[in-house]
Amino acid sequence: MSESKMSPDDPRLSAFALGELSAAESAAVAAEVARDPALAAEVSAIQALGGDLKSALAAEPLPVTPPLELGEQIEFPSVRRSRKHFPFYWVSGLAAAGFAVLVLVQSPDSPLVDTPQGATLSTADALLRRASPPAPKPMWRRRRCAAPRRAAVDRSVDGTGSDSRGQCAPVRKTGRAGATGSRGDRS
Amino acid sequence: MREHQAPLVRYVARLVGGDLGRAQDVVQDAFLRLCQQPAEEVRGHTVEWLYTVCRNRAIDVVRKEGRMRAFAEGEADQVSAADARPGRALEAAETQAAVRALIEQLPANQQEVVRLKFQSGFSYKEISRITQLSVSNVGYLIHMAVKQLRADLAAQQP
Numbered sequence: 401m402s403e404s405k406m407s408p409d410d411p412r413l414s415a416f417a418l419g420e421l422s423a424a425e426s427a428a429v430a431a432e433v434a435r436d437p438a439l440a441a442e443v444s445a446i447q448a449l450g451g452d453l454k455s456a457l458a459a460e461p462l463p464v465t466p467p468l469e470l471g472e473q474i475e476f477p478s479v480r481r482s483r484k485h486f487p488f489y490w491v492s493g494l495a496a497a498g499f500a501v502l503v504l505v506q507s508p509d510s511p512l513v514d515t516p517q518g519a520t521l522s523t524a525d526a527l528l529r530r531a532s533p534p535a536p537k538p539m540w541r542r543r544r545c546a547a548p549r550r551a552a553v554d555r556s557v558d559g560t561g562s563d564s565r566g567q568c569a570p571v572r573k574t575g576r577a578g579a580t581g582s583r584g585d586r587s
Numbered sequence: 588m589r590e591h592q593a594p595l596v597r598y599v600a601r602l603v604g605g606d607l608g609r610a611q612d613v614v615q616d617a618f619l620r621l622c623q624q625p626a627e628e629v630r631g632h633t634v635e636w637l638y639t640v641c642r643n644r645a646i647d648v649v650r651k652e653g654r655m656r657a658f659a660e661g662e663a664d665q666v667s668a669a670d671a672r673p674g675r676a677l678e679a680a681e682t683q684a685a686v687r688a689l690i691e692q693l694p695a696n697q698q699e700v701v702r703l704k705f706q707s708g709f710s711y712k713e714i715s716r717i718t719q720l721s722v723s724n725v726g727y728l729i730h731m732a733v734k735q736l737r738a739d740l741a742a743q744q745p
Contacts, residue, residue, distance in 0.1 A: 411723070411730035418704070420711045420726065449737055450705065456686035457706035462593040463600065463607050468618050 406432040408442045417446035588621070591634055594707065595641055601698070602645035609648060617641045635709065638717045689739045690732075697732040700725055 406413065406429065415421050416429040433439045592614060600610035617640040621629065629636045690698055703714045711729075715722045 409730075409734070411726045414730040414733055415711065415726045418729070445737060446733055449733055449740070452682075452686055452740075453690070453701065453705040453736070456683040457690070457702060459683045460597075460687055460706070463596050463610075465593050465596050465611055465614075468589060468592060468615060 406436070406439060408439060413439065413442055414446055417443045418450055588618070588633065588637075591637060592618070595637060598638065598702065598707070599641050599645045601702075602642065603649055610645070613641055613644045613648060616644060632713075634707075635713050635717060638703070638707070638709075642717055685743070686736075686740070689736055692739070693732050693735060697728050697735075700728045701732045704729055 412421065412425070412429055413433075416426060416433070419426075421429060433443055595614045595617070596607065596610045599613045600607050603609045603613070617637050620640060621633070621637060624636075690701060693701065699718065700714055700720075703709045703717060704711075709717065711722050711725045714720070714725045718725070720728075
């Protein structure tokens with residue numbers, strides 16, 4: 401005959417009933433409870449009261465509290481932790497690079513806006529112009545004319561010949577003067 | 588975290604003699620301190636940390652104002668008189684209020700651990716850290732409270 405060593409007044413019985421014991425302690429108390437119906441009844445009563453206490457205290461009204469005054473800049477640690485990984489340095493770097501490109505493009509001395517007519521190019525146009533290779537030199541040589549010729553003045557309308565200030569149209573070394581200006585641009 | 592504000596105010600109010608305004612100040616101060624804590628120091632036990640800070644601050648306030656109630660160990664055997672118990676016949680709708688009224692009759696230290704256990708859901712170990720009592724003492728206080736409440740409820744049965 402095995403005699404129970406645990407008294408109903410033992411605080412371990414409440415701890416066992418409320419699930420507060422370690423696995424080893426719980427196994428030892430469970431063995432005692434299994435041997436003694438009085439202890440088993442005690443455990444059931446404690447668990448039932450625990451349920452009543454939880455429901456009774458859960459139904460207790462909460463006090464009305466004003467909002468916490470934590471300030472605008474203060475965050476809870478969990479929030480602060482989650483925002484710590486946001487790449488602010490990436491955003492600031494991109495913003496700085498964009499601003500630098502904008503300043504470079506908008507500057508009157510910028511090589512990106514050095515157009516013959518002094519017109520302002522868009523950012524995309526300026527970048528494309530800068531990135532494109534220099535135009536090949538023509539295979540013809542210029543020569544000075546005493547007076548503008550009629551044909552050259554006519555061709556100046558489409559930009560392929562001389563202008564009205566006396567510049568001659570380019571002339572191929574082996575061809576007729578002013579006859580192949582547009583073809584020479586394609587070579 | 589903010590959902591713990593009202594339960595904390597209720598907990599602290601009991602420690603400072605029912606002064607809700609003072610309890611609100613204590614809880615507000617605890618949340619401000621929480622915001623200044625490195626996340627690594629409170630991670631995983633933030634609520635327990637809040638209760639601990641609030642309790643310590645409440646005790647400081649009460650001591651400062653000379654309204655300290657006894658929370659020291661060794662007072663677990665103090666049981667108030669049973670003559671102020673609620674009525675004998677419990678209506679179903681009034682049972683919970685009656686249980687709370689019985690809890691109010693427990694000694695302060697038992698009330699505190701009972702509320703931390705059954706209302707706030709802390710374990711014995713967490714209650715031990717909050718109240719700075721030993722785990723075995725927490726278990727003893729809860730055991731005594733449960734025993735008293737069972738006797739009181741049995742006495743109210745018709």
